Amino acid sequence: MTTNEALVILAVTPPPIRLSDGRATVTSLQVADHFGKIHKNVIRAIRNMGMSEEFTRLNFELSEFRDSTGRKLPMYNITRDDFAMLAMGFTGKEAIRWKGAYINAFNAMERKLRALYVEPLVCDKQFRMGIPMRFKFKLQEQSQQVMEQLVRSNDTHQRRNLYWQLRQVNDALGIPTDSPEVLGIDLPAIEGGAA
Numbered sequence: 414m415t416t417n418e419a420l421v422i423l424a425v426t427p428p429p430i431r432l433s434d435g436r437a438t439v440t441s442l443q444v445a446d447h448f449g450k451i452h453k454n455v456i457r458a459i460r461n462m463g464m465s466e467e468f469t470r471l472n473f474e475l476s477e478f479r480d481s482t483g484r485k486l487p488m489y490n491i492t493r494d495d496f497a498m499l500a501m502g503f504t505g506k507e508a509i510r511w512k513g514a515y516i517n518a519f520n521a522m523e524r525k526l527r528a529l530y531v532e533p534l535v536c537d538k539q540f541r542m543g544i545p546m547r548f549k550f551k552l553q554e555q556s557q558q559v560m561e562q563l564v565r566s567n568d569t570h571q572r573r574n575l576y577w578q579l580r581q582v583n584d585a586l587g588i589p590t591d592s593p594e595v596l597g598i599d600l601p602a603i604e605g606g607a608a
Contacts, residue, residue, distance in 0.1 A: 429443065429518075430518045430519055430521075430522045432550060432553070432554045432557075436492050436547075436550070437492065437493060437519055437522040437523060438474075438490040438491055438492055439490075439491050439496060439515065440476070440478075440488050440489065440490055440491065441455045441456060441459065441488045441489040441491060442478060442488050444491065444496070444499065444500075447511050447514075447515070448500075448503055448508060448511050450503075452486075452488070455499075456487060456488070456489070458499060458502060459473055459489055459491075459499060462498065462499065462502075472492065472494075472495045473489040473490070473491055473495055474489060474490040474491075475487060475488075475489060476488050476489065476490055493516070493519035493523075496515055496519070497516070500512045500515065549586065552582055552585055552586050553586065555582050556579060556582045556583055556586065556588075559575055559578050559579045559582060560579060562575050563575040563576060563579060563596065563598075569599065572598050573598060576590075576593055576596060576598045
């Protein structure tokens with residue numbers, strides 16, 4: 414890769430990577446959008462990759478979405494390795510830019526997850542005893558979802574409940590939770606003691 418190609422790849426806005434069932438994924442809709450392809454053609458490319466039906470089912474998670482008319486249509490959740498296999502067939506300078514952006518985004522997400530949840534747990538007895546990493550990633554997803562709900566909520570009672578849910582999930586992960594004051598949550602005083 415030349416220096417100019419590397420600079421072009423860096424200039425592309427990274428695609429949104431999300432966690433799905435403990436794995437970093439993108440959807441076939443996002444791939445179609447970012448590569449300027451028609452979604453049904455991306456679906457066809459996935460189905461025509463020459464892989465067995467079982468491999469496709471295990472590695473390209475079939476899902477669905479509603480289009481603008483309300484119809485349910487198929488889409489796939491795609492992991493990094495699956496994305497690489499699919500994107501190998503995309504050609505042209507624009508495709509090279511997007512391939513690089515996706516690979517960088519996947520790598521950044523995996524580095525972030527590893528730094529937050531794998532490295533701190535290396536000495537953890539439960540980790541060594543074999544608690545599946547997927548379970549830890551699911552807890553991390555849950556922590557993010559609860560935090561997002563907490564930030565969006567205006568209801569005092571709901572915010573309190575969400576805070577305690579967040580504490581429980583983060584405690585299970587072994588990571589700290591900001592204090593109620595930092596998160597702007599007013600906890601009622603407990604009779605005869607602190608909040």
